[in-house]
Amino acid sequence: MPPAMPLLSRGKHRNPSKGACFMEFASYLAGERWSDHPSCTHPLLAGLARLVNDHTSDAARPRLAVLIPSVIGLTSDDPRMDARIALCSATAALPVVAHERQLAMAVSILSAEHVLAVLEGRPSGDLGERSRQALAQVPDAARWAYNFGRGVRISPKGFRRYAAPNAVQLAVRGIAQACVPDPDTLLRDLLATAIDDCWALLRPASASGTGTGAGPAPAVVDPARWADACRLTGVSA
Numbered sequence: 261m262p263p264a265m266p267l268l269s270r271g272k273h274r275n276p277s278k279g280a281c282f283m284e285f286a287s288y289l290a291g292e293r294w295s296d297h298p299s300c301t302h303p304l305l306a307g308l309a310r311l312v313n314d315h316t317s318d319a320a321r322p323r324l325a326v327l328i329p330s331v332i333g334l335t336s337d338d339p340r341m342d343a344r345i346a347l348c349s350a351t352a353a354l355p356v357v358a359h360e361r362q363l364a365m366a367v368s369i370l371s372a373e374h375v376l377a378v379l380e381g382r383p384s385g386d387l388g389e390r391s392r393q394a395l396a397q398v399p400d401a402a403r404w405a406y407n408f409g410r411g412v413r414i415s416p417k418g419f420r421r422y423a424a425p426n427a428v429q430l431a432v433r434g435i436a437q438a439c440v441p442d443p444d445t446l447l448r449d450l451l452a453t454a455i456d457d458c459w460a461l462l463r464p465a466s467a468s469g470t471g472t473g474a475g476p477a478p479a480v481v482d483p484a485r486w487a488d489a490c491r492l493t494g495v496s497a
Contacts, residue, residue, distance in 0.1 A: 304342050328451055
């Protein structure tokens, strides 16, 4: 490793001297081989983090650094995690993205809710409060999505493999291109909320808000490396 920590920047980096994306920084803090696909983080959550990193402006990207420790050790084979990440992304994007993307986001919400209902043994059509609020803000898109989804039901396996990654990608790109005053904050809040949702699923009895405050660094983070990262990036430990 170089004598100074790499700076967060867009894209993939061959080595730390060239900079680091969000997940490459996570691989370093976790003590793993340098990679933007470290094993310490759920694949779809890592994908969301890479997208948010790359679609955030250079000026705002350093604000993401405080969230990095919160994704380390955050992984599971539970298919509900993919559905929750996709649902979080779609509900965040739906109210602000362009009309053509709203239709896809509304369908993604209903599909994710259906998959979660199947996996959790709940009645089909049972929506969470966040989903109801997002759909209520765009009634035309919601109505179209309900009509489109009648008689069409995606399997949890199919959703996990195809629909969830697509929903995450469309959501991040849609927010980044939306006509809103501060897309950078929306992207950061999306990643923070997704991290919170995943921890709540993984540790329901002890989950605490890692979100916009990020909470303390998890025990799997190398303390010395995290202290160096805080010092050299200006992040509060």
